[in-house]
Amino acid sequence: MSLTNLFDLKNKVAIVTGGGNGIGKASALILAQAGAAVAVSDLKLSDAEEVAEEIKKGGGKAIAVECNVTDDDHLVNLVERTVKELGGVHILINNAGGGGGGRESPFKIDVKRFAWVFELNLFSAWRLSQLCAPHMKDGGYGSIVNITSMGSINKSPNMSAYAGSKAALNHMSANLAYDYGPFGIRVNCVGPGATKTAALASVLTPEIEEKMLAGTPIKRLGEVEDISGAVLYFAAPISEWVSGQVLFVNGGGVQTLD
Amino acid sequence: MKKTELLNDLFSFENKVIIITGGAGAIGSALAELLGNLGANVVITDINQERVNKVASEIQKATGKETLGLVADSTDENQMKELVDKVVAKFGKISGLVNNVGWGAATPIWGSDTEKMVNSYKLNTLSAYNLTKFCMPYLEKEENASVIFSNSRVGNTPSPEFIEYSTAKAALLNMAKSMAVISGPKVRFNTVIIGSVDNGESTLDAGFTMEMLQKINDSIVMKRRGFPADIAHGIMFLMSKAASWVTGVDLTLDGGGRYESKMPKKED
Numbered sequence: 001m002s003l004t005n006l007f008d009l010k011n012k013v014a015i016v017t018g019g020g021n022g023i024g025k026a027s028a029l030i031l032a033q034a035g036a037a038v039a040v041s042d043l044k045l046s047d048a049e050e051v052a053e054e055i056k057k058g059g060g061k062a063i064a065v066e067c068n069v070t071d072d073d074h075l076v077n078l079v080e081r082t083v084k085e086l087g088g089v090h091i092l093i094n095n096a097g098g099g100g101g102g103r104e105s106p107f108k109i110d111v112k113r114f115a116w117v118f119e120l121n122l123f124s125a126w127r128l129s130q131l132c133a134p135h136m137k138d139g140g141y142g143s144i145v146n147i148t149s150m151g152s153i154n155k156s157p158n159m160s161a162y163a164g165s166k167a168a169l170n171h172m173s174a175n176l177a178y179d180y181g182p183f184g185i186r187v188n189c190v191g192p193g194a195t196k197t198a199a200l201a202s203v204l205t206p207e208i209e210e211k212m213l214a215g216t217p218i219k220r221l222g223e224v225e226d227i228s229g230a231v232l233y234f235a236a237p238i239s240e241w242v243s244g245q246v247l248f249v250n251g252g253g254v255q256t257l258d
Numbered sequence: 259m260k261k262t263e264l265l266n267d268l269f270s271f272e273n274k275v276i277i278i279t280g281g282a283g284a285i286g287s288a289l290a291e292l293l294g295n296l297g298a299n300v301v302i303t304d305i306n307q308e309r310v311n312k313v314a315s316e317i318q319k320a321t322g323k324e325t326l327g328l329v330a331d332s333t334d335e336n337q338m339k340e341l342v343d344k345v346v347a348k349f350g351k352i353s354g355l356v357n358n359v360g361w362g363a364a365t366p367i368w369g370s371d372t373e374k375m376v377n378s379y380k381l382n383t384l385s386a387y388n389l390t391k392f393c394m395p396y397l398e399k400e401e402n403a404s405v406i407f408s409n410s411r412v413g414n415t416p417s418p419e420f421i422e423y424s425t426a427k428a429a430l431l432n433m434a435k436s437m438a439v440i441s442g443p444k445v446r447f448n449t450v451i452i453g454s455v456d457n458g459e460s461t462l463d464a465g466f467t468m469e470m471l472q473k474i475n476d477s478i479v480m481k482r483r484g485f486p487a488d489i490a491h492g493i494m495f496l497m498s499k500a501a502s503w504v505t506g507v508d509l510t511l512d513g514g515g516r517y518e519s520k521m522p523k524k525e526d
Contacts, residue, residue, distance in 0.1 A: 006491065007265055033264050181479030181514040193503075217442025222503050229268060229500030238495065241480055241488035243514030252438045252446070252505035 006238040010035035012141060013086040014235065015078065015132065017069055017124070018096030020047025022197035023147060026228035027093050031235060032060040036091060039082040041067035043096070061086065069096045069124035070116065079131040089135040091235045094125035095147045100162040101203065114161045121165035126172060129187070133180055142185030145234045146173050147227075148246060150193050156256055170246050177244030186243035188234040193250025195222035203257060216253035268500040272297035274400075275349040276497075277341070279303045279332050279389065280359035282313040284457040285408070288486035289356060292494055294321030298353075301345050303330040332359040332385035333377075342392040352396040354497050356406045357386035360430075362423020364465040370422050378422035383429045390437065397445045404446035404497050404505075407434045408489075411453055411512060431508060438506030446505035448496045453512025455484040479514030488513075 014031045018024035020042030028038045032055040040055070040062055042048035048064035055062035063085050067074045082089055099117035104110075125146050136142025151159060152166035170189055177187040194200055194212050200221075213219055230249050233239055271293050278293075280286045281302025290300040294317050302317070304310035307329045314327025326348060330341045345352055360382045365374070390405055397403040412420045413427030431449055438447040454474050455461075461471070475483055492511040495501055 007269070030264070177514050178479055182481060184480075186480075186514065217439050217505055218446070218503055219443040220503075226503035229498075230504070233495045233500065238491045241482075241484050241513045242492060242509075242511055243479060245510055247504070247509055248507055249501075249504050251503045252442050 007034045007232065007236045009091070009236060012036045012090040013039070013082060013088045014091035014093065015039045015041065015082055015089055015128070016093040016095055017041050017067060017128070018043075019051055019093075020044055022199060023192060023195060023224050023227045024093070024095040025051050026224035027095060027231040028062070029055065030225075030228045030232045031091065031093075032058065032062060034232060034236060037061035037086045039063050039065055039078065039086060041065040041078050041096075043068055067096075069128070070119045072127065075124065075127050075131060079128070079135070083135060088139045089132045090139050090141045090143070092128055092132045092144045093147070093231060093235070094128060094144065096124060097121045097147060097149075098199075099165070100149065100151060100159065101199075102161070103158040104161065105158050106160050109161060117161040118165045118168070121162070122168050122172065125169060126176075129176060129180075133183070133185055136185045137183045140184065142180065142183070143235045143239075144173075144176070144180075144185065144187045145231050146187070146189045147231075148189040148191045150191055150248065150250055150254060152191060152246075154254060154256065156258060173246070174244045181243055186234070186239070188239070188243060189246040190227060190230045190234065191246055191248040191250070192227045193222050193248070193253065194255035195224060195227055197224060208257060212255035216251040216255060218251035218253075220251065221255070222249065222251065269494070269498045270297055271497075274298040274353040275301065275345065275351050276354040276356065277301045277303070277345060277352060277389075277393070278356040278358055279330075279385070282306070282309045282327070283358070284486040285452070285455065285489045286356075286358045287313050287317065289358070289490035289493055290317050290325065291320055292487070292490045294318075294323045294325060296494070297323065299324050299326070299349055301326040301328060301349075303328050303332070303341060303359075305329065305331050332389065333380045335388050338385070338389045339392055341389070342396070346396060351400060352393050353400040354404050354406075355390060355393050355397065356408070356493060357389065358406075358408045359385055360408055360410070360427070362412070362420050362426070364419045365422055367418040367421045374422050375425070378426045379429065382423065382426035383433065386430060387433060394441075394445065402446070402499055402502050403444065404448065405434075405437070406493050406496060407431075407447070407449045409449045409451045409508065411451060411510075414451060414508070434508070435506050442505055446502070448501075448505060449508035450489065450492050450496070451508050451510040451512065452489055453484055453510070453515070454478065455486060455489060457486070474516075477516045478512075479516070482513060484511065484513060
């Protein structure tokens, strides 16, 4: 493989869920900069449209798709539209997720809420992988990158639903790597530490930030570009022999809201 | 920033001086060539003068970047000190270090002894400790400085066939993480856990037969052993600006690992 091809995603099509903001947006932009056509999906269509527009303005190819990843019809539609309008799927970034801010006591958490967190963080990634894998197999290139969380290995109070779903995502990814590997499809996870997104800003105070930095060898919080760099690494041919891995991008430390 | 500019910026090694121990071997030389092509001045070390000169001049020719080959025995503390002095005298700085030296032969678990165990620790663990320590004053002055430790699947899985090598590598894995938590934000420390790679001669020297290697190829999820370039690519990413918030991790480069299940697989 020549040097210039290591990150070359020309003629590749990527789906990024939750692509309208934060880590998803940064991932969509860097994949487009490497040459991929990107289906930017988001719960909020206008956010996805803005990112798709930015990609197109830079000379790239993109579509915006409204998608609630807990709705199976939406997932089917996302993959169908991507294949129809962009010509295939080679890269899937399962970035949409959430439910970590609820902090429900395990004594009180509602069964439906618990199941919803798993639908959002785990089932959606599994189902989209299932929908995309045949296209990846046919297209001769496949890389699935699941955005997990430090919550998948941390122990924090009242986080059993979110942490459990993200830990399950890690191990599901490792198992899917085994199943899909022989078909040339790789499955890896990126685990961000506390990253400066709108979601974090809503709960971050100067005191919490100071405590977070005390536990972080590289003395700053993450930028979305720190995470999208790792996403690009796993998405691109440079990592063609790497699968089943979880890479934590966290400044070497642990940042919690406690 | 324009497309290519952004990617070039993230993965540029212009004005970097990188030391790669064992740099004349298969993985080391693949990495040296990659980093040279991305703009770095690379210093490779080896215990064999002729080999290190040959590989250094080949890399310099291929990359157009001044490349230094130095003879140094990684198990000799004084030689590691001298190595650092020579690199600084030549290039004025050290921006990154790849502790790539390491080797271990298969040994029956009860067939080792104190001398063999200690020698393995000296070659695989202490060598990296000493050189990293001597490089630190220079690394601390550089932007996005980082140290990479080459490790092996034997370092984090039970490996009774490689008791000397595996215990030394396990120590190296922990050492890298300890360095990471205390040395941020100035220097990053990361490990690559390397799966079965076609290293040419040294793989066969370690006791593998061609039949064993074919079996390994078949058992790997991605259906092949690694090329040296696969490992070089992972190391380059961890040293790059794209990974500037990554420290204390170990990234496994092993083709997805090996099937562990003995159950027959249902075909789709």
